[in-house]
Amino acid sequence: MIWLLHGSVGCLGIELVDAHQCVIKHIAVSPVHRGKGIGGEMVQFINHHHSFSSIYAETDRDAVIFYKNIGFHITSLGEKYPGVERFACLLTGPPLQRTAFS
Secondary structure, three states: OEEEOOEEEEEEEEEEEEOOEEEEEEEEEOHHHOOOOHHHHHHHHHHHHHOOOEEEEEEEHHHHHHHHHOOOEEEEEEEEEOOEEEEEEEEEOOOOOOOOOO
16 A cells, blocks of 8 residues: 555555466555556556566456556457456566656
8 A cells, every 4th residue: 555645545456376476456546646657656566576477457448548558468358247348457577667666
């Protein structure tokens, strides 16, 4: 969780698959702090501190652009639930660059 002055700004939950892979289970940033790169910083932080070779997330159309913008490869999973297209998001390679939160 990231805190700034008087409250939380965002949180990221992961599941470790093994020492080199994780799955993002949830990610959230306070509405007033969205669009400032905080979500991407959180992903970079866990990648830098754990040296993951891959990070996977599954999301819907509302968040797929976020993952694409921070370097994830996007693949449609189709209509996994009635009327809801889901996407697999995969980031592979060496750990990302160090950030302000590293």
